[in-house]
Amino acid sequence: MAQDHQPQNLSDQPSSGKPLRIGLAGLGTVGAGMIRLLDTNADLIRARSGRELRIVAVSARDRAKDRGVDLSRFAWEDDMTVLAARSDVDVVVELVGGSDGPALVLARNTIAAGKGLVTANKAMIAHHGMELAKAAEAAPAQLKFEAAVAGGIPVVKGLREGTAANAIERIYGILNGTSNYILSTMEATGADFADVLAEAQAKGYAEADPTFDVEGIDAAHKLSILSGIAFGACIDFDSVDCEGIACVRAADIAQADTLGYVIRLIGMADVEIGADGTQRLLQRVKPCLVPKLHPLAHVTGATNAVVAEGNFSGRLLFQGAGAGDGPTASAVVADLIDIARGETSAPFSVPVSEMIPMPPAGSGNRAGRNYLRFTVTDRPGVLAEITAAMRDADVSIESLIQQGAAAAGGEVLVAMVAHEGPERNIAHALELLDASPNFTAAPLVMQIISG
Amino acid sequence: MAQDHQPQNLSDQPSSGKPLRIGLAGLGTVGAGMIRLLDTNADLIRARSGRELRIVAVSARDRAKDRGVDLSRFAWEDDMTVLAARSDVDVVVELVGGSDGPALVLARNTIAAGKGLVTANKAMIAHHGMELAKAAEAAPAQLKFEAAVAGGIPVVKGLREGTAANAIERIYGILNGTSNYILSTMEATGADFADVLAEAQAKGYAEADPTFDVEGIDAAHKLSILSGIAFGACIDFDSVDCEGIACVRAADIAQADTLGYVIRLIGMADVEIGADGTQRLLQRVKPCLVPKLHPLAHVTGATNAVVAEGNFSGRLLFQGAGAGDGPTASAVVADLIDIARGETSAPFSVPVSEMIPMPPAGSGNRAGRNYLRFTVTDRPGVLAEITAAMRDADVSIESLIQQGAAAAGGEVLVAMVAHEGPERNIAHALELLDASPNFTAAPLVMQIISG
Numbered sequence: 001m002a003q004d005h006q007p008q009n010l011s012d013q014p015s016s017g018k019p020l021r022i023g024l025a026g027l028g029t030v031g032a033g034m035i036r037l038l039d040t041n042a043d044l045i046r047a048r049s050g051r052e053l054r055i056v057a058v059s060a061r062d063r064a065k066d067r068g069v070d071l072s073r074f075a076w077e078d079d080m081t082v083l084a085a086r087s088d089v090d091v092v093v094e095l096v097g098g099s100d101g102p103a104l105v106l107a108r109n110t111i112a113a114g115k116g117l118v119t120a121n122k123a124m125i126a127h128h129g130m131e132l133a134k135a136a137e138a139a140p141a142q143l144k145f146e147a148a149v150a151g152g153i154p155v156v157k158g159l160r161e162g163t164a165a166n167a168i169e170r171i172y173g174i175l176n177g178t179s180n181y182i183l184s185t186m187e188a189t190g191a192d193f194a195d196v197l198a199e200a201q202a203k204g205y206a207e208a209d210p211t212f213d214v215e216g217i218d219a220a221h222k223l224s225i226l227s228g229i230a231f232g233a234c235i236d237f238d239s240v241d242c243e244g245i246a247c248v249r250a251a252d253i254a255q256a257d258t259l260g261y262v263i264r265l266i267g268m269a270d271v272e273i274g275a276d277g278t279q280r281l282l283q284r285v286k287p288c289l290v291p292k293l294h295p296l297a298h299v300t301g302a303t304n305a306v307v308a309e310g311n312f313s314g315r316l317l318f319q320g321a322g323a324g325d326g327p328t329a330s331a332v333v334a335d336l337i338d339i340a341r342g343e344t345s346a347p348f349s350v351p352v353s354e355m356i357p358m359p360p361a362g363s364g365n366r367a368g369r370n371y372l373r374f375t376v377t378d379r380p381g382v383l384a385e386i387t388a389a390m391r392d393a394d395v396s397i398e399s400l401i402q403q404g405a406a407a408a409g410g411e412v413l414v415a416m417v418a419h420e421g422p423e424r425n426i427a428h429a430l431e432l433l434d435a436s437p438n439f440t441a442a443p444l445v446m447q448i449i450s451g
Numbered sequence: 452m453a454q455d456h457q458p459q460n461l462s463d464q465p466s467s468g469k470p471l472r473i474g475l476a477g478l479g480t481v482g483a484g485m486i487r488l489l490d491t492n493a494d495l496i497r498a499r500s501g502r503e504l505r506i507v508a509v510s511a512r513d514r515a516k517d518r519g520v521d522l523s524r525f526a527w528e529d530d531m532t533v534l535a536a537r538s539d540v541d542v543v544v545e546l547v548g549g550s551d552g553p554a555l556v557l558a559r560n561t562i563a564a565g566k567g568l569v570t571a572n573k574a575m576i577a578h579h580g581m582e583l584a585k586a587a588e589a590a591p592a593q594l595k596f597e598a599a600v601a602g603g604i605p606v607v608k609g610l611r612e613g614t615a616a617n618a619i620e621r622i623y624g625i626l627n628g629t630s631n632y633i634l635s636t637m638e639a640t641g642a643d644f645a646d647v648l649a650e651a652q653a654k655g656y657a658e659a660d661p662t663f664d665v666e667g668i669d670a671a672h673k674l675s676i677l678s679g680i681a682f683g684a685c686i687d688f689d690s691v692d693c694e695g696i697a698c699v700r701a702a703d704i705a706q707a708d709t710l711g712y713v714i715r716l717i718g719m720a721d722v723e724i725g726a727d728g729t730q731r732l733l734q735r736v737k738p739c740l741v742p743k744l745h746p747l748a749h750v751t752g753a754t755n756a757v758v759a760e761g762n763f764s765g766r767l768l769f770q771g772a773g774a775g776d777g778p779t780a781s782a783v784v785a786d787l788i789d790i791a792r793g794e795t796s797a798p799f800s801v802p803v804s805e806m807i808p809m810p811p812a813g814s815g816n817r818a819g820r821n822y823l824r825f826t827v828t829d830r831p832g833v834l835a836e837i838t839a840a841m842r843d844a845d846v847s848i849e850s851l852i853q854q855g856a857a858a859a860g861g862e863v864l865v866a867m868v869a870h871e872g873p874e875r876n877i878a879h880a881l882e883l884l885d886a887s888p889n890f891t892a893a894p895l896v897m898q899i900i901s902g
Binding site: 044045152162164313314315320329333345346 | 613787795
C-alpha cells in the first residue's frame with residue numbers, strides 16, 4: 001500500500017499515469033469551486049500533470065445541502081478525519097479552516113499515513129506549520145499550502161522556488177482583501193471606516209464578525225507563513241506586531257493624499273542582524289502610508305499584492321485576487337498538480353531542522369519616516385504641548401498640518417510627518433504626551449513605506 | 452556514469468546531498484553575476500537545494516579578460532561545446548546567446564548526454580525550443596529557461612506551475628525593458644523617440660544596434676515562449692505580429708494622456724476557437740494605449756510585467772526587473788535549484804507530443820477600441836477625406852482631436868478613438884486612404900487595452 005499512495009515514489013511519477021486520488025474535506029464555496037475547476041479544466045490538468053486528478057471521497061458537515069455541484073459520484077464520509085485512512089485516497093485536501101479541531105486532526109492523520117496534504121488553512125499553518133512540516137519531512141509526505149497566502153497568487157511558490165537563489169531582504173504587501181477594500185473605498189468616497197465596513201458587510205465583502213480581517217490577524221497569519229519561507233525563520237505568529245485599520249479616519253486618508261500618499265494595511269517582515277550575529281525577526285501588520293508612485297498604491301479593492309526584495313533579483317511584485325472560490329481553488333489545484341508531477345521539497349523551502357528560531361526584533365531600533373496624527377480638544381497651548389514633546393524626544397518634524405475645528409472647543413486634527421529617525425523616539429514622544437488631558441483619541445502613528 | 456549525472460534519479464535527490472556540478476558557458480555580465488550569486492548566497496542555496504551548486508568548468512571567448520570574479524578555481528574549456536561531454540558536469544548553463552551557432556550545438560550536446568540545460572537564451576528557445584524540449588523529454592534531461600523571459604521575474608514558473616490549474620484566457624505584458632524605458636521617458640519628458648533613444652544608448656540602457664529591442668523582436672521571442680506554456684501551443688515565433696515603437700511620437704503620448712491613457716509596448720497572446728473547433732493563436736507585439744488605472748500603466752523604466760488571466764485564478768500580475776546581471780542570474784540559479792531539488796516536468800508544462808500546432812489568427816476578426824493617428828498636410832478637405840473613409844469602412848468615431856499646424860501648409864495631427872468594432876474595418880479605412888497624397892507619414896493604429 002505504501003507504493004500506492006506515495007507520490008515520492010518513482011512508480012507514481014507522471015509517466016506512470018495513475019490517477020492522483022483525492023479526499024476532499026470541506027465543501028464550502030472553495031470546495032465547490034475546486035470540484036467545478038477539476039470538472040471544467042480536466043483535460044488540460046491531465047495533460048499538465050501527466051495523470052488525472054480524481055476526487056474519490058468528500059466530507060462536510062451537512063450532506064444534504066445543495067452546493068451546485070454533483071456529489072453523488074464521490075464517496076461520502078461523515079467524519080472528515082477518516083479521509084486520511086481510506087486506502088483509495090492518495091492526497092487529502094483540507095478546506096475546513098480553524099487552526100485546531102478537526103482540521104488539525106485530519107492534517108496530522110494524513111501526514112502520519114504518508115499521504116500528501118494540501119490546505120488553504122492559514123491559521124493552522126501559522127500555528128502548527130512547523131509541527132506539520134516536520135512530520136511531513138519525516139513521513140515523507142507532502143505538505144502544501146499555496147492557497148493559505150494571498151488566494152490565487154502563486155506567492156508561496158514564488159518565494160519557495162522563484163526567488164530561491166536570493167537572500168530575501170524584505171517582504172511586504174497587501175495581504176487582506178477586506179481591509180484593502182475598506183481602505184480603498186474610504187479613499188474613493190471620503191467615507192469613514194464604520195460606514196464603509198457596514199456597507200461591505202451588507203454586500204458580503206466583509207464577515208459579520210470582521211475582527212480577523214480588520215484587526216490584521218488574517219494578514220498576520222499569512223505574513224508569519226511568508227516569513228518562514230523567505231527567511232528560513234521558525235514560524236512565529238505570536239510575535240507579529242499587529243494593528244488593524246479601525247483607527248484610520250477619513251481625515252487621515254485626506255491628509256495622506258495631500259502629502260502624496262495612500263493608506264494601505266501592510267504586512268512587512270525582515271531580519272535584523274545584531275552585533276553578536278543574532279538574527280531577529282521583525283514582523284508587523286499595520287496601516288502605512290504608501291507613496292502614490294509605489295506599485296502597492298495602485299492596488300485597490302479586494303486585490304492582494306506581495307513584494308519580495310531579493311539581494312540579486314531586486315524587487316519583485318506578485319499581484320492578484322486574494323480570495324474567492326475560483327482563485328483559491330486555482331491555488332489548491334496548483335499544489336495538487338505539483339504533487340501529481342512528483343515535485344518534492346521542504347514545505348518551507350529549507351527543512352524544519354534548518355529553520356532558525358529568531359527572537360522578535362524590537363521596533364525601537366528601526367529608523368524610518370512616520371506620519372503622526374493627534375486629535376485634540378481645540379484649546380490654546382495644545383500644539384505647543386505636542387511640538388514640545390517632539391522636541392524633547394528628538395523627533396524632527398518635516399511637515400505639520402492643523403485642521404481647524406468646526407466650532408470652538410471642538411475636535412482638532414493635528415497631522416505631521418516626522419523626518420527619518422528612530423521609532424523609539426516617537427514612542428518616547430507619545431509617552432511624554434500620555435498624561436495629557438487634551439487628546440480626544442489615542443494618537444495614530446503610521447510608517448511611511450519607502451518608494 | 453548515468454547514475455552520476457541524472458537528477459531524475461532518486462539517488463540524486465536532495466537527501467543524497469551530492470553537489471550539483473555545473474558547466475558554465477558564457478562569462479559576460481550575467482555569467483559573472485551568476486558566479487557572484489553562487490558565492491554570496493552559497494549557504495542558503497545549499498540549505499534550500501539540499502546540496503551544493505558547484506561550478507566546475509567554464510568557457511568563454513576570452514580567457515584573459517578581467518571579469519571581477521576569480522575563475523582560477525574552475526576548469527577552463529576553450530570550446531564551450533565540450534562542456535557537455537565532461538564527466539564532472541551534471542548540468543550546463545548556457546549564457547552565450549544567439550539562436551543558432553555554438554549555443555545551439557552546446558544545448559543539443561548537453562541534452563543528448565542526458566544532462567540538464569539551463570539557458571537565458573530567448574532567441575534559441577523561440578526558434579528551437581520545441582526541438583530541444585522534445586529531445587529533453589526523450590533523454591530524459593531537464594531543459595529550463597526562466598531567465599529567457601522577463602529577467603528575474605519567475606513568470607515561466609508562474610505559468611508552468613503557479614497557474615497550472617487554469618485555462619489561460621490571455622497573457623499580455625511589458626516584455627522589453629529598453630522599449631519601456633524609452634516610452635516612459637518620452638512620457639515623463641515630452642521628448643521624441645529619437646532623442647530618448649540616443650540618450651538611452653549614451654547611458655548604456657540601449658544597445659548600439661537597438662533593433663531587437665525597439666522593433667519588438669526581443670518581446671516577440673519572449674511572447675512566443677509564454678504562448679507555448681500558457682496555451683500548450685507549438686511555439687511559433689514567425690507568426691508574431693510585431694511592430695516597434697519608433698512610430699510613436701511625443702504627440703501621441705500627449706494625446707493618449709489627454710484621453711486617460713499611457714502608451715506601452717505590449718506583447719499579447721490568446722487563442723481563438725473557430726466554428727470548426729480549430730484553435731488559432733493570436734500573438735502580437737505592438738504599442739498600445741493602456742488606461743491609467745491599469746497596473747501596467749504604472750510600470751515605468753526598464754521594469755517588466757506580465758499579466759496572465761486564468762479562468763479560475765482571474766487576473767495575475769508578475770512584475771520586476773526584466774534584465775540586468777543580478778535578476779537574470781537569480782532566474783538562472785532558481786532553475787538550477789529546481790534541478791537540484793529533483794523537480795521534473797515538461798519544459799513547456801505539457802509534453803511536446805501534446806502541444807498543438809495552432810495556425811495564426813487573423814487579426815481582422817478581433818473587435819476592440821483603437822486609437823488612430825494621421826499626420827496630414829494642412830490643406831482644406833483632409834479631415835473630410837479621413838472621416839468619409841471611416842464612414843465608408845463602418846468605423847464609428849468616439850472622439851477626435853485635430854492639432855493645428857504651426858504654420859499654414861505645415862503638418863497637422865489628427866488623432867481619434869474609434870468605438871469598439873472589428874479591426875478589419877479599420878484596415879479597410881486605411882486602404883481607402885492609402886492613395887491619398889495628403890499624409891505626411893503612415894497612419895498609426897494602436898489598440899486600447901481594456902481595463
